Amino acid sequence: xxxxxxxxxxxxxxxxxxxxxxxxxxxxxxxxxxxxxxxxxxxxxxxxxxxxxxxxxxxxxxxxxxxxxxxxxxxxxxxxxxxxxxxxxxxxxxxxxxxxxxxxxxxxxxxxxxxxxxxxxxxxxxxxxxxxxxxxxxxxxxxxxxxxxxxxxxxxxxxxxxxxxxxxxxxxxxxxxxxxxxxxxxxxxxxxxxxxxxxxxxxxxxxxxxxxxxxxxxxxxxxxxxxxxxxxxxxxxxxxxxxxxxxxxxxxxxxxxxxxxxxxxxxxxxxxxxxxxxxxxxxxxxxxxxxxxxxxxxxxxxxxxxxxxxxxxxxxxxxxxxxxxxxxxxxxxxxxxxxxxxxxxxxxxxxxxxxxxxxxxxxxxxxxxxxxxxxxxxxxxxxxxxxxxxxxxxxxxxxxxxxxxxxxxxxxxxxxxxxxxxxxxxxxxxxxxxxxxxxxxxxxxxxxxxxxxxxxxxxxxxxxxxxxxxxxxxxxxxxxxxxxxxxxxxxxxxxxxxxxxxxxxxxxxxxxxxxxxxxxxxxx
Numbered sequence: 383x384x385x386x387x388x389x390x391x392x393x394x395x396x397x398x399x400x401x402x403x404x405x406x407x408x409x410x411x412x413x414x415x416x417x418x419x420x421x422x423x424x425x426x427x428x429x430x431x432x433x434x435x436x437x438x439x440x441x442x443x444x445x446x447x448x449x450x451x452x453x454x455x456x457x458x459x460x461x462x463x464x465x466x467x468x469x470x471x472x473x474x475x476x477x478x479x480x481x482x483x484x485x486x487x488x489x490x491x492x493x494x495x496x497x498x499x500x501x502x503x504x505x506x507x508x509x510x511x512x513x514x515x516x517x518x519x520x521x522x523x524x525x526x527x528x529x530x531x532x533x534x535x536x537x538x539x540x541x542x543x544x545x546x547x548x549x550x551x552x553x554x555x556x557x558x559x560x561x562x563x564x565x566x567x568x569x570x571x572x573x574x575x576x577x578x579x580x581x582x583x584x585x586x587x588x589x590x591x592x593x594x595x596x597x598x599x600x601x602x603x604x605x606x607x608x609x610x611x612x613x614x615x616x617x618x619x620x621x622x623x624x625x626x627x628x629x630x631x632x633x634x635x636x637x638x639x640x641x642x643x644x645x646x647x648x649x650x651x652x653x654x655x656x657x658x659x660x661x662x663x664x665x666x667x668x669x670x671x672x673x674x675x676x677x678x679x680x681x682x683x684x685x686x687x688x689x690x691x692x693x694x695x696x697x698x699x700x701x702x703x704x705x706x707x708x709x710x711x712x713x714x715x716x717x718x719x720x721x722x723x724x725x726x727x728x729x730x731x732x733x734x735x736x737x738x739x740x741x742x743x744x745x746x747x748x749x750x751x752x753x754x755x756x757x758x759x760x761x762x763x764x765x766x767x768x769x770x771x772x773x774x775x776x777x778x779x780x781x782x783x784x785x786x787x788x789x790x791x792x793x794x795x796x797x798x799x800x801x802x803x804x805x806x807x808x809x810x811x812x813x814x815x816x817x818x819x820x821x822x823x824x825x826x827x828x829x830x831x832x833x834x835x836x837x838x839x840x841x842x843x844x845x846x847x848x849x850x851x852x853x854x855x856x857x858x859x860x861x862x863x864x865x866x867x868x869x870x871x872x873x874x875x876x877x878x879x880x881x882x883x884x885x886x887x888x889x890x891x892x893x894x895x896x897x898x899x900x901x902x903x904x905x906x
């Protein structure tokens with residue numbers, strides 16, 4: 383056993399990988415246009431670019447999921463014919479996808495062993511697999527229980543399982559596709575500690591990202607893609623955040639959106655003593671009191687998992703409130719169904735855009751009319767008005783800069799940023815009186831983030847929308863909010879004005895410090 387365990391912790395054979403002149407075309411899209419890319423042993427080489435720039439496509443070619451139309455791949459100087467992921471794994475190349483490839487009902491050990499032959503031929507050897515997992519976890523700091531079911535694990539723990547899966551198979555070159563898109567800030571720091579440790583042991587990492595501060599923190603080199611082409615490839619020491627953004631987008635990027643003053647209107651959304659149960663049937667919200675005026679953005683700051691998701695779902699009619707009342711424009715709407723709330727002027731940008739905000743099998747056009755397809759202008763009585771549907775869809779695609787070959791394109795072929803733009807187009811075109819925006823820029827690049835921020839501010843300023851903004855990004859909360867409410871263990875620690883609080887004070891409140899009525903912290 384000791385001998386077998388030592389094998390999987392030894393470094394594999396990948397010293398250098400080169401991709402030369404890679405071309406990959408899909409119907410209507412040239413995803414990769416003569417790309418050169420290489421990675422050496424013991425380095426982090428980041429692929430940076432906007433959503434849809436061609437980063438994931440290039441790495442799926444390296445992992446054998448796609449076949450390039452033209453170009454060559456060399457591993458350790460030898461031409462590699464990558465017909466499938468199995469070929470890549472045999473050469474020591476592994477990939478962790480943005481959307482995890484795990485079976486929720488199986489254990490960690492069962493997921494790791496899936497597709498591999500048993501050392502006991504026709505009998506399961508999950509005890510052997512579990513021991514190997516423990517060894518890998520100890521060596522790399524990827525602590526996870528081999529007997530735990532995947533559905534019981536946090537997102538960060540599930541990602542550790544994905545990394546263990548490819549290490550178990552002997553990979554020493556790890557391709558990480560947007561690995562931080564679904565992680566909390568604490569989980570991101572834990573992941574980076576693991577990756578730095580692996581680099582020190584001689585592993586290589588291709589880090590696909592669009593988060594500039596993470597790129598600067600982790601990378602040795604960076605290659606920037608735009609519209610499927612290499613714009614720049616250079617050492618990380620030669621760039622700044624501003625330079626990277628300019629290379630990515632092709633123009634200067636505003637990291638701080640303008641925040642014009644607005645005269646507030648009446649209270650549009652009010653919560654009085656709201657209680658609600660979480661998925662574990664324990665109280666997730668404990669007596670929430672909040673008010674949002676028309677023309678105001680109220681930001682909700684807090685460490686992920688302190689009731690933010692449940693708060694959004696209670697207001698949107700997706701989770702029952704067990705106690706308390708919700709009012710929209712003075713009318714009590716507690717536990718109204720979502721369809722009725724929509725008709726009353728509530729729109730929602732969900733946290734899980736792929737699961738709760740769209741239908742992947744539908745087209746762009748079908749997703750744009752998803753909530754209003756029974757109403758004017760999309761319908762005339764019981765009949766669909768296809769002429770109006772086409773005209774309005776084209777208008778929204780243009781107005782919100784949704785980059786798609788056509789309105790008939792399947793949603794699942796769009797990048798994350800363009801899917802978020804589609805959701806914004808649908809929700810904001812309804813001109814809502816109240817908007818719930820949950821993690822509106824999670825996983826988006828700097829250009830798409832800038833666009834979303836401008837849209838939310840414009841909605842607040844021109845249409846006087848009352849917006850509840852829920853975000854794990856404190857910079858985003860401080861940039862967009864008029865007032866900030868801090869939530870901790872389902873309770874509001876205090877509500878403060880954006881220009882009267884520091885990040886340090888917000889951090890203390892997020893840790894459970896209560897804010898006094900005058901905005902100061904209660905240190906007793």
